[in-house]
Amino acid sequence: MKNILGISVLNVVSTVPQIIISTTVSSTVTTANTGHNVEDRGDLNFDVFKDDPRNYVLNPKAVGAATKKVSKAVEQAVRDNKLTVTLGGDHSISIGTIHGHARAEPNLCLLWIDAHADINTPLTTPSGNIHGTPLSFLVNQLKDTIPWAALPSFDWLQPCLNITDIAFVGLRDLDPGERYILQKFNITSFSIHEVDRFGIHEVIARSLEAVNPKGDRPIHMSFDIDSVDPAATGATGTPVPGGLTFREGMFIAEHVYRTGLLSALDLVEVNPEVGSRQDKVNTVMTAVEVLTACLGKKREG
Numbered sequence: 001m002k003n004i005l006g007i008s009v010l011n012v013v014s015t016v017p018q019i020i021i022s023t024t025v026s027s028t029v030t031t032a033n034t035g036h037n038v039e040d041r042g043d044l045n046f047d048v049f050k051d052d053p054r055n056y057v058l059n060p061k062a063v064g065a066a067t068k069k070v071s072k073a074v075e076q077a078v079r080d081n082k083l084t085v086t087l088g089g090d091h092s093i094s095i096g097t098i099h100g101h102a103r104a105e106p107n108l109c110l111l112w113i114d115a116h117a118d119i120n121t122p123l124t125t126p127s128g129n130i131h132g133t134p135l136s137f138l139v140n141q142l143k144d145t146i147p148w149a150a151l152p153s154f155d156w157l158q159p160c161l162n163i164t165d166i167a168f169v170g171l172r173d174l175d176p177g178e179r180y181i182l183q184k185f186n187i188t189s190f191s192i193h194e195v196d197r198f199g200i201h202e203v204i205a206r207s208l209e210a211v212n213p214k215g216d217r218p219i220h221m222s223f224d225i226d227s228v229d230p231a232a233t234g235a236t237g238t239p240v241p242g243g244l245t246f247r248e249g250m251f252i253a254e255h256v257y258r259t260g261l262l263s264a265l266d267l268v269e270v271n272p273e274v275g276s277r278q279d280k281v282n283t284v285m286t287a288v289e290v291l292t293a294c295l296g297k298k299r300e301g
Protein backbone atom coordinates (compact mmCIF):
# COMPACT_ATOMS: atom_id res chain seq x y z
CA MET A 1 0.00 0.00 0.00
CA LYS A 2 1.43 3.36 -0.96
CA ASN A 3 2.58 5.45 1.97
CA ILE A 4 1.83 9.09 1.48
CA LEU A 5 5.24 10.54 2.14
CA GLY A 6 4.45 13.72 0.37
CA ILE A 7 2.48 15.22 -2.40
CA SER A 8 3.98 16.64 -5.48
CA VAL A 9 1.85 19.20 -7.18
CA LEU A 10 2.51 19.70 -10.87
CA ASN A 11 0.95 22.66 -12.56
CA VAL A 12 0.51 21.77 -16.17
CA VAL A 13 -0.91 25.04 -17.39
CA SER A 14 0.25 27.99 -15.38
CA THR A 15 -2.84 30.13 -15.79
CA VAL A 16 -3.73 32.14 -12.71
CA PRO A 17 -6.42 29.78 -11.30
CA GLN A 18 -3.97 26.87 -11.52
CA ILE A 19 -1.52 28.77 -9.38
CA ILE A 20 -4.34 29.72 -7.00
CA ILE A 21 -5.33 26.07 -6.80
CA SER A 22 -1.83 24.76 -6.31
CA THR A 23 -0.90 27.27 -3.60
CA THR A 24 -4.32 26.85 -2.01
CA VAL A 25 -3.91 23.09 -2.11
CA SER A 26 -0.44 23.30 -0.65
CA SER A 27 -1.49 25.54 2.22
CA THR A 28 -4.86 23.86 2.79
CA VAL A 29 -3.43 20.36 2.86
CA THR A 30 -0.63 21.26 5.23
CA THR A 31 -2.80 23.38 7.51
CA ALA A 32 -5.57 20.76 7.40
CA ASN A 33 -3.21 18.60 9.48
CA THR A 34 -3.49 15.76 7.02
CA GLY A 35 0.06 14.86 7.90
CA HIS A 36 1.41 15.46 4.44
CA ASN A 37 4.39 17.48 3.42
CA VAL A 38 3.48 19.09 0.15
CA GLU A 39 6.17 19.58 -2.43
CA ASP A 40 5.19 21.92 -5.22
CA ARG A 41 7.11 20.75 -8.26
CA GLY A 42 6.15 23.89 -10.11
CA ASP A 43 4.72 24.60 -13.51
CA LEU A 44 5.37 22.55 -16.59
CA ASN A 45 5.60 25.06 -19.37
CA PHE A 46 5.37 24.20 -23.03
CA ASP A 47 6.38 25.84 -26.26
CA VAL A 48 3.28 27.10 -27.95
CA PHE A 49 3.80 27.03 -31.69
CA LYS A 50 1.78 27.00 -34.90
CA ASP A 51 0.74 23.41 -35.19
CA ASP A 52 -0.14 21.34 -38.23
CA PRO A 53 -3.65 21.74 -39.59
CA ARG A 54 -6.04 19.10 -38.27
CA ASN A 55 -4.52 15.70 -38.90
CA TYR A 56 -7.20 13.44 -37.45
CA VAL A 57 -6.77 15.57 -34.32
CA LEU A 58 -5.97 19.22 -33.62
CA ASN A 59 -2.54 20.39 -32.42
CA PRO A 60 -0.93 16.93 -32.47
CA LYS A 61 2.62 18.30 -32.24
CA ALA A 62 1.98 20.60 -29.27
CA VAL A 63 -0.04 17.99 -27.36
CA GLY A 64 2.39 15.18 -28.17
CA ALA A 65 5.33 17.20 -26.87
CA ALA A 66 3.45 18.42 -23.81
CA THR A 67 2.16 15.02 -22.76
CA LYS A 68 5.64 13.50 -23.18
CA LYS A 69 6.92 16.12 -20.71
CA VAL A 70 4.03 15.43 -18.33
CA SER A 71 4.71 11.69 -18.48
CA LYS A 72 8.36 12.14 -17.47
CA ALA A 73 7.46 14.50 -14.60
CA VAL A 74 4.74 12.24 -13.20
CA GLU A 75 6.87 9.10 -13.53
CA GLN A 76 9.64 10.77 -11.54
CA ALA A 77 7.28 12.03 -8.83
CA VAL A 78 5.71 8.58 -8.41
CA ARG A 79 9.14 6.93 -8.33
CA ASP A 80 10.01 9.40 -5.55
CA ASN A 81 7.10 7.75 -3.69
CA LYS A 82 4.96 10.87 -3.82
CA LEU A 83 1.19 10.90 -4.16
CA THR A 84 1.30 12.86 -7.38
CA VAL A 85 -1.28 15.59 -8.00
CA THR A 86 -1.35 17.10 -11.47
CA LEU A 87 -3.41 20.21 -12.08
CA GLY A 88 -4.56 20.72 -15.67
CA GLY A 89 -5.04 22.04 -18.23
CA ASP A 90 -7.48 20.08 -20.28
CA HIS A 91 -7.95 16.31 -20.12
CA SER A 92 -5.42 15.60 -22.86
CA ILE A 93 -2.75 15.86 -20.15
CA SER A 94 -3.91 12.48 -18.85
CA ILE A 95 -2.19 10.85 -21.80
CA GLY A 96 0.96 11.91 -19.98
CA THR A 97 -0.09 11.47 -16.36
CA ILE A 98 -1.41 7.92 -16.83
CA HIS A 99 1.50 6.88 -19.07
CA GLY A 100 4.02 8.24 -16.56
CA HIS A 101 2.21 6.72 -13.60
CA ALA A 102 2.00 3.32 -15.31
CA ARG A 103 5.74 3.31 -16.01
CA ALA A 104 6.35 3.51 -12.27
CA GLU A 105 3.26 1.52 -11.23
CA PRO A 106 2.29 -0.88 -14.05
CA ASN A 107 -0.42 -2.48 -11.91
CA LEU A 108 -2.44 0.71 -11.50
CA CYS A 109 -6.21 0.88 -11.89
CA LEU A 110 -8.08 3.93 -13.15
CA LEU A 111 -11.14 5.84 -11.97
CA TRP A 112 -12.28 8.29 -14.66
CA ILE A 113 -14.68 10.82 -13.10
CA ASP A 114 -16.18 12.81 -15.95
CA ALA A 115 -19.30 13.84 -17.84
CA HIS A 116 -17.53 12.35 -20.86
CA ALA A 117 -15.71 9.08 -21.56
CA ASP A 118 -12.83 10.77 -23.44
CA ILE A 119 -12.33 7.55 -25.40
CA ASN A 120 -12.93 8.73 -28.96
CA THR A 121 -10.16 7.51 -31.25
CA PRO A 122 -8.51 9.97 -33.68
CA LEU A 123 -10.80 8.43 -36.31
CA THR A 124 -14.07 8.73 -34.36
CA THR A 125 -13.61 12.15 -32.70
CA PRO A 126 -16.23 14.60 -34.00
CA SER A 127 -14.27 17.65 -32.90
CA GLY A 128 -10.63 16.62 -33.29
CA ASN A 129 -10.03 17.93 -29.79
CA ILE A 130 -7.57 15.59 -28.11
CA HIS A 131 -9.15 16.09 -24.67
CA GLY A 132 -11.97 13.87 -25.95
CA THR A 133 -9.55 11.07 -26.95
CA PRO A 134 -6.87 10.46 -24.27
CA LEU A 135 -7.98 6.97 -23.28
CA SER A 136 -7.87 5.67 -26.86
CA PHE A 137 -4.10 6.37 -26.90
CA LEU A 138 -3.60 4.46 -23.65
CA VAL A 139 -5.73 1.32 -23.98
CA ASN A 140 -4.12 -1.86 -25.36
CA GLN A 141 -7.34 -3.05 -26.99
CA LEU A 142 -7.58 0.17 -29.05
CA LYS A 143 -3.92 0.23 -30.13
CA ASP A 144 -4.71 -0.71 -33.73
CA THR A 145 -7.28 2.05 -34.06
CA ILE A 146 -4.67 4.79 -33.68
CA PRO A 147 -3.01 6.07 -36.90
CA TRP A 148 0.39 6.14 -35.18
CA ALA A 149 2.34 6.76 -38.42
CA ALA A 150 0.35 9.94 -39.00
CA LEU A 151 0.99 11.13 -35.44
CA PRO A 152 4.79 11.01 -34.99
CA SER A 153 4.67 13.36 -31.97
CA PHE A 154 3.16 10.46 -30.03
CA ASP A 155 5.88 7.96 -31.02
CA TRP A 156 7.13 7.93 -27.39
CA LEU A 157 3.82 6.53 -26.14
CA GLN A 158 3.04 2.86 -25.48
CA PRO A 159 -0.48 1.85 -24.48
CA CYS A 160 -0.40 0.86 -20.80
CA LEU A 161 -4.00 0.15 -19.77
CA ASN A 162 -6.37 -2.75 -20.18
CA ILE A 163 -10.02 -1.98 -20.70
CA THR A 164 -10.71 -3.93 -17.48
CA ASP A 165 -8.54 -1.49 -15.50
CA ILE A 166 -10.98 1.39 -16.06
CA ALA A 167 -14.19 2.47 -14.33
CA PHE A 168 -16.15 5.56 -15.40
CA VAL A 169 -18.32 7.61 -13.03
CA GLY A 170 -20.50 10.59 -14.01
CA LEU A 171 -21.01 9.94 -17.74
CA ARG A 172 -23.81 11.86 -19.43
CA ASP A 173 -22.51 12.92 -22.86
CA LEU A 174 -21.09 10.22 -25.16
CA ASP A 175 -20.36 10.36 -28.88
CA PRO A 176 -21.48 7.44 -31.07
CA GLY A 177 -17.94 6.07 -31.40
CA GLU A 178 -17.49 6.13 -27.63
CA ARG A 179 -20.81 4.43 -27.02
CA TYR A 180 -19.79 1.70 -29.44
CA ILE A 181 -16.43 1.19 -27.64
CA LEU A 182 -18.01 1.10 -24.17
CA GLN A 183 -20.58 -1.46 -25.34
CA LYS A 184 -18.18 -3.55 -27.44
CA PHE A 185 -15.73 -3.97 -24.55
CA ASN A 186 -18.34 -3.90 -21.80
CA ILE A 187 -16.33 -1.27 -19.91
CA THR A 188 -17.33 -0.62 -16.29
CA SER A 189 -19.26 2.64 -16.35
CA PHE A 190 -21.72 4.37 -14.05
CA SER A 191 -23.52 7.24 -15.75
CA ILE A 192 -25.51 9.83 -13.85
CA HIS A 193 -28.51 7.52 -14.40
CA GLU A 194 -26.81 4.85 -12.27
CA VAL A 195 -25.75 7.46 -9.71
CA ASP A 196 -29.44 8.42 -9.36
CA ARG A 197 -30.50 4.76 -9.29
CA PHE A 198 -27.94 3.29 -6.88
CA GLY A 199 -26.57 6.33 -5.02
CA ILE A 200 -22.99 7.54 -5.07
CA HIS A 201 -21.68 5.23 -2.34
CA GLU A 202 -22.85 2.13 -4.18
CA VAL A 203 -21.48 3.48 -7.48
CA ILE A 204 -17.98 4.22 -6.20
CA ALA A 205 -17.92 0.97 -4.22
CA ARG A 206 -18.90 -1.05 -7.34
CA SER A 207 -16.34 0.86 -9.41
CA LEU A 208 -13.55 -0.06 -7.00
CA GLU A 209 -14.82 -3.64 -6.76
CA ALA A 210 -14.59 -3.88 -10.53
CA VAL A 211 -11.08 -2.47 -10.98
CA ASN A 212 -9.46 -3.24 -7.65
CA PRO A 213 -11.27 -6.25 -6.15
CA LYS A 214 -8.39 -7.30 -3.91
CA GLY A 215 -7.62 -3.74 -2.83
CA ASP A 216 -3.98 -4.22 -3.85
CA ARG A 217 -3.64 -1.94 -6.88
CA PRO A 218 -2.45 1.68 -6.86
CA ILE A 219 -5.29 3.97 -7.89
CA HIS A 220 -5.06 6.66 -10.55
CA MET A 221 -8.03 9.01 -10.29
CA SER A 222 -8.56 11.36 -13.20
CA PHE A 223 -11.09 13.93 -12.05
CA ASP A 224 -12.58 16.15 -14.76
CA ILE A 225 -14.22 19.10 -13.02
CA ASP A 226 -17.07 18.94 -15.58
CA SER A 227 -18.20 15.71 -13.89
CA VAL A 228 -19.70 18.02 -11.27
CA ASP A 229 -22.83 19.92 -12.19
CA PRO A 230 -22.29 23.20 -14.06
CA ALA A 231 -24.03 25.02 -11.19
CA ALA A 232 -20.81 24.52 -9.24
CA THR A 233 -18.37 24.38 -12.17
CA GLY A 234 -19.31 27.04 -14.69
CA ALA A 235 -15.70 27.76 -15.68
CA THR A 236 -15.08 24.68 -17.79
CA GLY A 237 -14.97 24.15 -21.52
CA THR A 238 -17.60 21.45 -22.11
CA PRO A 239 -20.27 21.77 -19.40
CA VAL A 240 -23.15 19.25 -19.43
CA PRO A 241 -26.30 19.77 -17.33
CA GLY A 242 -27.34 17.26 -14.69
CA GLY A 243 -23.94 16.47 -13.22
CA LEU A 244 -22.72 15.14 -9.90
CA THR A 245 -23.67 17.33 -6.98
CA PHE A 246 -20.83 18.98 -5.11
CA ARG A 247 -21.55 16.53 -2.25
CA GLU A 248 -21.32 13.51 -4.58
CA GLY A 249 -17.99 14.79 -5.88
CA MET A 250 -16.78 15.17 -2.30
CA PHE A 251 -17.99 11.68 -1.40
CA ILE A 252 -16.01 10.14 -4.26
CA ALA A 253 -12.90 12.00 -3.10
CA GLU A 254 -13.31 10.98 0.56
CA HIS A 255 -14.07 7.36 -0.32
CA VAL A 256 -11.03 7.04 -2.58
CA TYR A 257 -8.79 8.67 0.04
CA ARG A 258 -9.94 6.10 2.61
CA THR A 259 -8.72 3.23 0.44
CA GLY A 260 -5.19 4.38 1.20
CA LEU A 261 -4.36 3.39 -2.37
CA LEU A 262 -4.54 6.71 -4.17
CA SER A 263 -1.26 7.04 -6.02
CA ALA A 264 -1.87 9.76 -8.61
CA LEU A 265 -4.57 12.31 -9.15
CA ASP A 266 -5.37 14.57 -12.08
CA LEU A 267 -7.61 17.57 -11.64
CA VAL A 268 -8.45 18.94 -15.08
CA GLU A 269 -10.65 21.20 -17.17
CA VAL A 270 -10.80 24.18 -14.84
CA ASN A 271 -10.80 26.83 -17.56
CA PRO A 272 -10.28 30.43 -16.44
CA GLU A 273 -11.08 31.69 -19.92
CA VAL A 274 -14.79 30.91 -19.70
CA GLY A 275 -17.67 31.78 -17.38
CA SER A 276 -18.51 34.68 -15.11
CA ARG A 277 -16.37 35.75 -12.22
CA GLN A 278 -18.70 33.85 -9.91
CA ASP A 279 -18.34 30.77 -12.15
CA LYS A 280 -14.57 31.00 -11.74
CA VAL A 281 -14.79 31.36 -7.98
CA ASN A 282 -17.23 28.42 -7.75
CA THR A 283 -15.14 26.21 -10.01
CA VAL A 284 -11.84 26.85 -8.25
CA MET A 285 -13.54 26.34 -4.87
CA THR A 286 -15.05 23.03 -6.05
CA ALA A 287 -11.68 21.94 -7.38
CA VAL A 288 -9.85 22.81 -4.17
CA GLU A 289 -12.44 21.10 -1.97
CA VAL A 290 -12.46 17.91 -4.04
CA LEU A 291 -8.70 17.89 -4.23
CA THR A 292 -8.13 18.39 -0.50
CA ALA A 293 -10.76 15.71 0.26
CA CYS A 294 -8.75 13.33 -1.94
CA LEU A 295 -5.77 14.13 0.29
CA GLY A 296 -7.53 13.50 3.58
CA LYS A 297 -9.37 16.68 4.55
CA LYS A 298 -12.58 15.60 6.25
CA ARG A 299 -16.05 17.12 6.31
CA GLU A 300 -16.99 15.35 9.49
CA GLY A 301 -15.45 16.49 12.80
Ligand SMILES: CN[C@](CCCC[B-](O)(O)O)(CCN1CCCCC1)C(=O)O
Pocket residue numbers: 090091092114115116117118120125126127128129131132133173174175224226238269
Ligand atom coordinates in the same frame (compact mmCIF):
# COMPACT_ATOMS: atom_id res chain seq x y z
C1 LIG B 1 -18.22 14.13 -26.02
N1 LIG B 1 -17.07 14.37 -26.84
C2 LIG B 1 -16.67 15.74 -27.05
C3 LIG B 1 -16.32 16.43 -25.76
C4 LIG B 1 -15.07 15.93 -25.12
C5 LIG B 1 -14.88 16.53 -23.73
C6 LIG B 1 -13.54 16.25 -23.19
B1 LIG B 1 -13.42 16.39 -21.62
O1 LIG B 1 -12.06 16.26 -21.25
O2 LIG B 1 -13.96 17.64 -21.18
O3 LIG B 1 -14.15 15.34 -20.98
C7 LIG B 1 -17.81 16.58 -27.61
C8 LIG B 1 -18.12 16.31 -28.99
N2 LIG B 1 -19.39 16.97 -29.34
C9 LIG B 1 -19.20 18.44 -29.52
C10 LIG B 1 -20.51 19.13 -29.87
C11 LIG B 1 -21.15 18.50 -31.07
C12 LIG B 1 -21.32 17.00 -30.87
C13 LIG B 1 -20.00 16.36 -30.54
C14 LIG B 1 -15.48 15.71 -28.00
O4 LIG B 1 -15.07 16.78 -28.46
O5 LIG B 1 -14.96 14.60 -28.24
Ligand SMILES: [Mn+2]
Pocket residue numbers: 091114116118131224269
Ligand atom coordinates in the same frame (compact mmCIF):
# COMPACT_ATOMS: atom_id res chain seq x y z
MN1 LIG C 1 -12.52 14.77 -19.53
Ligand SMILES: [Mn+2]
Pocket residue numbers: 114115116224226227238269
Ligand atom coordinates in the same frame (compact mmCIF):
# COMPACT_ATOMS: atom_id res chain seq x y z
MN1 LIG D 1 -15.47 16.12 -19.45
Ligand SMILES: [Mn+2]
Pocket residue numbers: 090091131226237238269
Ligand atom coordinates in the same frame (compact mmCIF):
# COMPACT_ATOMS: atom_id res chain seq x y z
MN1 LIG E 1 -13.21 19.59 -21.67
